[in-house]
Amino acid sequence: MSRRVVRQSKFRHVFGQPVKADQMYEDIRVSKVTWDSSFCAVNPKFVAIIVESGGGGAFIVLPLAKTGRVDKNYPLVTGHTAPVLDIDWCPHNDNVIASASEDTTVMVWQVPDYVPVRNITEPVVTLEGHSKRVGIISWHPTARNVLLSAGCDNLVILWNVGTGEMLLVLEDMHTDLIYNVGWNRNGSLLVTTCKDKKVRVIDPRKQQVLAKNFEEPIALQEMDTSNGVLLPFYDPDSSIVYLCGKGDSSIRYFEITDEAPYVHYLNTYSSKEPQRGMGFMPKRGLDVSKCEIARFFKLHERKCEPIVMTVPRKSDLFQDDLYPDTPGPEPALEADEWLSGKDAEPILISLRDGYVPVKNRELKVVKKNILDNKPPPGRRHSHSTCNPDFSRPALEEVLEEIRALKETVQAQEKRISDLENKLCQFTNGTD
Structure with a gap:
């Protein structure tokens, strides 16, 4: 049996x-x-x-x-x-x-x-x-x-x-x-x-x-x-x-x-x-x-x-x-780490006291600046309608102009800050 x-x-x-x-x-x-x-x-x-x-x-x-x-x-x-x-x-x-x-x-x-x-x-x-x-x-x-x-x-x-x-x-x-x-x-x-x-x-x-x-x-x-x-x-x-x-x-x-x-x-x-x-x-x-x-x-x-x-x-x-x-909700790796060959197990959490969702975390997207990718020396072959003679010296000239504009903006910001301080002194009756 x-x-x-x-x-x-x-x-x-x-x-x-x-x-x-x-x-x-x-x-x-x-x-x-x-x-x-x-x-x-x-x-x-x-x-x-x-x-x-x-x-x-x-x-x-x-x-x-x-x-x-x-x-x-x-x-x-x-x-x-x-x-x-x-x-x-x-x-x-x-x-x-x-x-x-x-x-x-x-x-x-x-x-x-x-x-x-x-x-x-x-x-x-x-x-x-x-x-x-x-x-x-x-x-x-x-x-x-x-x-x-x-x-x-x-x-x-x-x-x-x-x-x-x-x-x-x-x-x-x-x-x-x-x-x-x-x-x-x-x-x-x-x-x-x-x-x-x-x-x-x-x-x-x-x-x-x-x-x-x-x-x-x-x-x-x-x-x-x-x-x-x-x-x-x-x-x-x-x-x-x-x-x-x-x-x-x-x-x-x-x-x-x-x-x-x-x-x-x-x-x-x-x-x-x-x-x-x-x-x-x-x-x-x-x-x-x-x-x-x-x-x-x-x-x-x-x-x-x-x-x-x-x-x-x-x-x-x-x-x-x-x-x-x-x-749990925390990542174990960054994208670059994973791409380079690194592996990691998930980060674990206990549910003994229940799970409380975290507050809204903003996703930030940081796109690379195209100006950081400088073109190689020599003539560029372009299939667009842009001027094909736009060369490295021209790019350097644009970058120099951007730097000059930044310096101008910084100087103006300092001048505005000084004027605001003086205005505060007048309104407070100290001058």
């Missing part, structure tokens, strides 16, 4: 439930663009959703606490000249979000903590380098201001948002449309999926494909026979992967282990309405007092419905086994 042994797991009884009706976001015109991104991005402060917009592309940014019916005149983030295809919050600044569009550009925006009076139309920086529409963007997990974009031109470009410059261009690596891109935990490698049915592991700094065309999977899980797109969300703290079917009405979740059979089915959350997109909250944005291990923001045609995944526990104490230290 044999006994069936049940696999031990603290996540075996995870269950999902929607929030109450008054905690949903309603009357949102979710975008109808036929693209396979999630259309939603969330962080501990905001939920952002790509929406329908006449004459260009736009998305809406709502504070998490602003639930209920959204006013039809609520300000949008709008600046693209074609539909927005993907959005992603910066992991190191909860007020900075990037957007990718059919207009071939990537824009980075600063969102204030207060609700703006009118549309946000001016990005902090516009990144131009793709020749076709851009459908994927992803921030580097540990390096400050490093952003990845992938377009229908089969290019992957890495940007330094702090200077508005390209860091790397990965070309001739993909033969067809790139479906998705993901970083490893410290951002030293990235993995891509492609329409040519190949998965590539890439070292971006060496610009090399390290592995592709994997022979045999370590585990194979048959999902269903539908041809809908699956949006995967992986939580490294719990080793749970959530598969959300776009156009489906369910969320299937599995626990990943390092022992065969590696993939263990846990449960399925189902609802009545199909989902058009999905947002996934970072671990630091969860409510640890309720043993919440994941929170999704499910998009319907006219609303956004938060769904909470919870581990049933009777104790009200902090559950250390559910909440190991998790990546």
Whole structure:
């Protein structure tokens, strides 16, 4: 006589439930663009959703606490000249979000903590380098201001948002449309999926494909026979992967282990309405007092419905086994350090006392002065309508004139300061 042994797991009884009706976001015109991104991005402060917009592309940014019916005149983030295809919050600044569009550009925006009076139309920086529409963007997990974009031109470009410059261009690596891109935990490698049915592991700094065309999977899980797109969300703290079917009405979740059979089915959350997109909250944005291990923001045609995944526990104490230290908002590296070859693990924080989002930190973009790049000696070949005889002596003359103007301004400022001091003496009756 044999006994069936049940696999031990603290996540075996995870269950999902929607929030109450008054905690949903309603009357949102979710975008109808036929693209396979999630259309939603969330962080501990905001939920952002790509929406329908006449004459260009736009998305809406709502504070998490602003639930209920959204006013039809609520300000949008709008600046693209074609539909927005993907959005992603910066992991190191909860007020900075990037957007990718059919207009071939990537824009980075600063969102204030207060609700703006009118549309946000001016990005902090516009990144131009793709020749076709851009459908994927992803921030580097540990390096400050490093952003990845992938377009229908089969290019992957890495940007330094702090200077508005390209860091790397990965070309001739993909033969067809790139479906998705993901970083490893410290951002030293990235993995891509492609329409040519190949998965590539890439070292971006060496610009090399390290592995592709994997022979045999370590585990194979048959999902269903539908041809809908699956949006995967992986939580490294719990080793749970959530598969959300776009156009489906369910969320299937599995626990990943390092022992065969590696993939263990846990449960399925189902609802009545199909989902058009999905947002996934970072671990630091969860409510640890309720043993919440994941929170999704499910998009319907006219609303956004938060769904909470919870581990049933009777104790009200902090559950250390559910909440190991998790990546916080501080970057471990600067962009130049990462580009030079340095790697660093994420800077972790404890959730024991809950996470309080930091105040608005302004993203500063410092573009290099074109005058710092002096032309080489000799005649310049120019294809523009400018005078081709503009040589180094002419440039030196311009620089000398700028220096003279600076000296004049400084002298005038001193004279104005002296006059103001004398005026103060007269008004005080001392002279």
